[in-house]
Amino acid sequence: ELPEMYRGTPAEAIAVIEDEIARTRQYVAECQTTIDYLHETYVQRLRDLLWRVYASRTLAETIARYGRLRYTYLVAGWVPTSRVDALQREIRQASDKVLIEVDTPDRREDGHIPVALDNPSSLGAFEGLVTTYGRPCYDELDPTPVIALTFPLIFGIMFGDVGHGLVLALLGLALVSRKIRALRGLSGMGMVVIACGVAAIIFGFLYGSVFGFEEALQPLWIRPLEDVMDILIAAVGIGVGLLSLGMVCNMVNAALTRRWGHLLFDHNGLAGLIFYWSLLGLVASAFIGNLPVSPIPFAALAAVSGLMVTFSEVLEHLVEGHRPLVKGSLSTYLIQTPIELFETLIGLLSNTLSYVRMGAFAVAHGALSMVVFILAEIISPARGVGYWIVVVLGNLFVIGFEGLIVGIQTLRLEYYEFFSKFFSGGGMRYRPLALVSKERE
Known part of the structure; x- marks a missing residue:
């Protein structure tokens, strides 16, 4: 048995259905317009927020592995020799309250150099x-x-x-x-x-x-x-x-x-x-x-x-x-x-x-x-x-x-x-601390 709204001749029922379809399509189009507007307005902001969350989590997990006093952190890690000077400049630009010590280990004594x-x-x-x-x-x-x-x-x-x-x-x-x-x-x-x-x-x-x-x-x-x-x-x-x-x-x-x-x-x-x-x-x-x-x-x-x-x-x-x-x-x-x-x-x-x-x-x-x-x-x-x-x-x-x-x-x-x-192949891979770029996020 047909619903009450579709009673009448077949032509009348078809007309009602077609009208409902048209109104539904119009509603879907309006929703899509709203979605497009929201995407264009907020997508970059959301990406920035997501990247900040990821970066903050990565840094928090990293800092937790290092030594800490009340107002001081001790951060240690490996860096390629070619990047030492650039890294020191970047650290000092970020803060002047930092002490940097560079040590080149003896390859004969330290077998855990990445x-x-x-x-x-x-x-x-x-x-x-x-x-x-x-x-x-x-x-x-x-x-x-x-x-x-x-x-x-x-x-x-x-x-x-x-x-x-x-x-x-x-x-x-x-x-x-x-x-x-x-x-x-x-x-x-x-x-x-x-x-x-x-x-x-x-x-x-x-x-x-x-x-x-x-x-x-x-x-x-x-x-x-x-x-x-x-x-x-x-x-x-x-x-x-x-x-x-x-x-x-x-x-x-x-x-x-x-x-x-x-x-x-x-x-x-x-x-x-x-x-x-x-x-x-x-x-x-x-x-x-x-x-x-x-x-x-x-x-x-x-x-x-x-x-x-x-x-x-x-x-x-x-x-x-x-x-x-x-x-x-x-x-x-x-x-x-x-x-x-x-x-x-x-x-x-x-x-x-x-x-x-x-x-x-x-x-x-x-x-x-x-x-x-x-x-x-x-x-x-x-x-x-x-x-x-x-x-x-x-x-x-x-x-x-x-x-x-x-x-x-x-x-x-x-x-x-x-x-x-000549080759033992027992080396350790160098895995630097890195943040995923915003473009990838």
């Missing part, structure tokens, strides 16, 4: 790779600039192809531009992908490969599939260089903290580096028949530096003035030192051989591309539409699947072989 990394924005993605492993300590080198060079280098060696590298570089540009909504979460890795793509293009020219076509370019260096031993030896050579660089970085870290004994005698210090290269020279003179160098100097250097590495703890304590020279019992130390030297030998060998995978993946990349063309020939010997469909899909598979695998292997070489020589 770290603020200062890298260009272009290296931000590589900084993310470093902090994923760990944040540098205050007394450590920041390996971000180094990994920005070595990461694309290692990736390019394993993934050398002009076409595949071009696709990766374009993908990196798309990530940086943030135009593809589904990929916006990965935009921070855009520069890494671009760098890896460019490195793959460079090695693609060196290998003479474009989307797996080996006949498209004349190689500027070698073809991994045809020169397997050459690429494997080159990979080991690059690995030796990177491991040596890691040891040099460890020595720089020791110099920064003035740990001269560690710099000279640690297994990743100068003695360890000489020991490593002496062993390499000894192996080379034994297996390369026409090497015009006697193995005797290498053997002598290996023996002397090996002894230094074996008794590195005693020598470090002696140079740095620490006592006792040996922690624990002497007999236990004499039993442990030969075992530790053996572990050092095994570690150097395994670290070096790990870089063989760079050459192996370069060969595998070429072989997988060759398989794609073999399958395409089987599907369409006349090289019709089916042939090119297989080639396109096969290349997409190689770029996606093998690109991911090569990226993981590159990370592994950086983290477990290179970083282990």
Whole structure:
């Protein structure tokens, strides 16, 4: 049964309903006008009030953590050296009843100094790779600039192809531009992908490969599939260089903290580096028949530096003035030192051989591309539409699947072989006291 107000003919009921709808719409419009007016009049005032509340709460919570007398607060904190003078000026402008004391801690004695990394924005993605492993300590080198060079280098060696590298570089540009909504979460890795793509293009020219076509370019260096031993030896050579660089970085870290004994005698210090290269020279003179160098100097250097590495703890304590020279019992130390030297030998060998995978993946990349063309020939010997469909899909598979695998292997070489020589990653992040801007509120 219809309500009383809608009684009458259907036309009369419709007229009443339409009139009610019109009056309701007019009321909604008037309400929206009022809302717009209130928004325009009070929104900035409300934002200011909200920001003041947030700022007051943040400052109150911060002050509560500091020491306080009746009329005095003791405020302590860390600030980057470059900001000290500016901060002092700002504090004195705010109040003349303040005493400021600046103290630069000794990095050797204070292990809780926060770290603020200062890298260009272009290296931000590589900084993310470093902090994923760990944040540098205050007394450590920041390996971000180094990994920005070595990461694309290692990736390019394993993934050398002009076409595949071009696709990766374009993908990196798309990530940086943030135009593809589904990929916006990965935009921070855009520069890494671009760098890896460019490195793959460079090695693609060196290998003479474009989307797996080996006949498209004349190689500027070698073809991994045809020169397997050459690429494997080159990979080991690059690995030796990177491991040596890691040891040099460890020595720089020791110099920064003035740990001269560690710099000279640690297994990743100068003695360890000489020991490593002496062993390499000894192996080379034994297996390369026409090497015009006697193995005797290498053997002598290996023996002397090996002894230094074996008794590195005693020598470090002696140079740095620490006592006792040996922690624990002497007999236990004499039993442990030969075992530790053996572990050092095994570690150097395994670290070096790990870089063989760079050459192996370069060969595998070429072989997988060759398989794609073999399958395409089987599907369409006349090289019709089916042939090119297989080639396109096969290349997409190689770029996606093998690109991911090569990226993981590159990370592994950086983290477990290179970083282990000098980087502990136990630093504390610098988190300055900051207020959110009014615009963000």
